[in-house]
Amino acid sequence: MGVLRVNVEFGPPRDHLLRIDRYMRGIGFLRDDDLEQISNPFSKETVWSGLWLGQCAAECEEVQALVFTVLEPELLPGSIGSKQAGKTLVTAFKRFESIVAVNQEGPSRSRALPIQSLCLNWVLRKLVCSAKPDWFASSIVRLLVITLFFLRAEASAQHPITEKGPTTNVSSFGAKCDGTTDDTAAFQAAANAARDAFRTGQTSQVLTFPMRGCVIGGQITLYSGTHLRGGGTILVPVQRGHTLYTQNSDDVSITGVNIVVIKPGVGGPDTAAIAWYAVGDSSLHTSFYVQKCNVRNSGWGILAVYNNGTGSLTDVDISDNIVTSDEVYTNGDGIHVAGKVSGIKIHDNRVLNRGDAGIALTSEFTNGERYVLSGAIVSNNILLEDRVGLDDSGATDAVWRGNHVRATIVPRVSPQNPAFRQIFYGRTYPTGVQTLNNDFTSGDNSGASATVKIDPMNPGQTRWPDLHSSFEKNVIHGPNAPLYIRGSGLSVKDNTFSNGGAFIIDYDGSADQVATSNIELGTNKWLAPGSIRFGRGCGLYSNVHLQPQSGHNPLHYENLPCIGKQSFTPADDSPKGKH
Structure with missing residues (x-):
């Protein structure tokens, strides 16, 4: 039992687990597997974690002390400055590089965390257990937590990644990766060699680079059959274009790469950290993977675009990545x-x-051509403080499932801050869309700015097609306008409105006068007083069915007669309200 005592001593007490779980999930820094190592005190991973944390407790205690030193200026004026404490914190993490070497013996599970990440896990949880709720409203605290989490993820990514095929390290082409020398030319020389080798033997080529900081001041072009494997960090002093770029390619993957941009680009989608593009292409391309990468402060993050040519791209996997900006x-x-x-x-x-x-x-x-995106599954992602959360703009046959989207800070540009939107774009209606089991929170969604917006309106339209879409089993946190819909062929049921607010069912009331039709409004749960609102244009609703709602809070109904006998009549056991 000695090992287990070590584990408990250097991890949070069991009675704090639920508190940590609720908070970390609430701010999005925790997924189902993140507590796995401490939720079962008898698992091999937990025992192993406890052993190593016991051996490295002094370093973890030092990091914890530095974390609270950064927090202290927020509470005690005159304490050590935040910048100084932040620099000291970074220095402490650098010292951990010598400790990572002990991580040669551990659980066989491929996702086992190195000691850096274990320590960061522990510090983050200690921070949550000890902090006051109002600390997290501070901008410096948010930045600190993001920084800690990024460093934790960076440490987690530093596993040797095995890949079949010839492997070449960019050091062989002169890359210094010393944090000061621009290694763009060396990286590109290695990429060119991988291209030539693949063309000769049709065998995928693996490129690796040192687990240090490699300065990249330009663009690295990757070619078909190239698999870039990271571990270290690409540092971009000034972003003038794409950092890692591939064009008209097949079988390209980028895994475990950290990209940190000091001065982000302002050229829109021309300044992405990782980008796949088609240019004048006619081929059917396949296999573009970006996995376990950390992208910090890039103008755009990870991008894949086919809008120039007569071919297509299929089999795209973008998973287990972290993409952040330093400021909200x-x-x-x-x-x-x-x-x-x-x-x-x-x-x-x-x-x-x-x-x-x-x-x-x-x-x-x-250029007069329509390029329709179809067939996507977007699942189990966590999005925090993004101006728009999930965006379906003309995408068809898409499934949005199990995502957590949360934005609570009022946008500076406008109050529009949707957590999810499904809209007409690229001359394409967003048909065949399923939005299921998500958790949506927007910022100040006052007025007509909805937390969730399903609005396929196309200016100048005379009709809209059947969306063949559903919005089901989602939780919406939005006190003003949680949900706004219009269109045709939509099912809305089994959702939870946690803060009440107005559910608006609209129509195209412009000069085009297009009716909302074939809408099934099933039973939804209301945890706070709210309203269901129809417009005054009664002639612009057709075949709209409203089922009784559930919950013990009163509901207000506006213009309910506009859908006439197509709706239920609120009864004694139904939510009360005007109609």
Whole structure:
């Protein structure tokens, strides 16, 4: 039992687990597997964690002390300055590099965390157990937690990643990776050699680079059959274009790469950390994977676009990545797939502080050609403080499932801050969309700015097609306008409105006068007083069915007679309200 005593001593007490779980899930820094190592005190991983934390307790205690030193200026004026404490904290983490060497013996599980990450896990949990709730409203505390989490993820990514095929380290082409020398030319020389080798033997080539800081001042172009494996960090002093770029390629993957941008680009989607593009292409491309990468402060994050050519791209996997901005609501989209792309899986990513969409799927209209995105599953992602959370702009046959989207800070640009939107874009209606089991919270969604917006309106339209879409089993936190819908062919049921608010069912009331039709409004749960609102244009509703709602709070109904006998009549056991 000695080992277990060590584990308990250097981990949070069992009675704090639920508190940690609730808070870390609430702010999005915790997934189902994050507490696995301490939730079962008899697991091999837990015992192993306790052993190593016991051996490295002094270092963990030092980091904890430094964490609270950074927090202290927020509470006690005159204490050590935040910048000085932050620098000391970074220095302490650098010292851990010598400790990582002990991580040669451990559980066989491939996702076992190195000692750096174990310590960071422990410090983050200690921070949550000890902190006052109002600390986390502070900008410096939010930045600190993001920084800690990024460092934790960076440490987690530093596992040797095995891959079949010839392996070449960029050091062989002169890369210094000393944190000062620009290694762009050496990286590109290695990428060119991988291209030539693949063309000769049709065998995928693996490129690796040292687990240190490699300065990249330009663009690295990767080619078909190239698998870039990280561990170290790419440092971008000034972002003038894409950092890792591939064009008209097949079988390209980027795994475990950390990219830190000091001065992000302002060229929109032309300044992404990782980008796949089609240019004048006619081929059917396949296999673009970006996994377990950490992208910090890039103009755009991870991008895949097919909007130039007659071919397509299929089999895209973007998973287990972290994409962040250093300041809330800055830079462009975190993850964006656009154009004629299919077979898309975007899952288990964490996207924070982006100035546009956290994750976006879009169809495109370019040079008179329409490029329709179809067939995507976006699941189990965590998005925090992004100006737009999940964005379906003309994407078809998409499934948005099990995502956690939360934005609580009022946007500086406008109050529009949707957690999810499904809209017409790229001359394409977003049809065949399923939105299931998500958790949505927006910022100050006052007025017509909804937490969730399903609005396929196309200016100048005379009709809209059947969306064949469903919005089911989601939880919406939005006290003013949690949900806004209009269109045709939509099912809304089994959702929970945790803060009440107005559920608005609208129509196209412009000069085009297009009716909302074929809408099934099933039973939803209301945990606070709210309202269901129809517009005054009674002639612009057709075949709209409203079922009784559940909950013990009163509901207000506006213009209910507009859907006439298509609706229920509130009875004694139904939510009360005017109609």
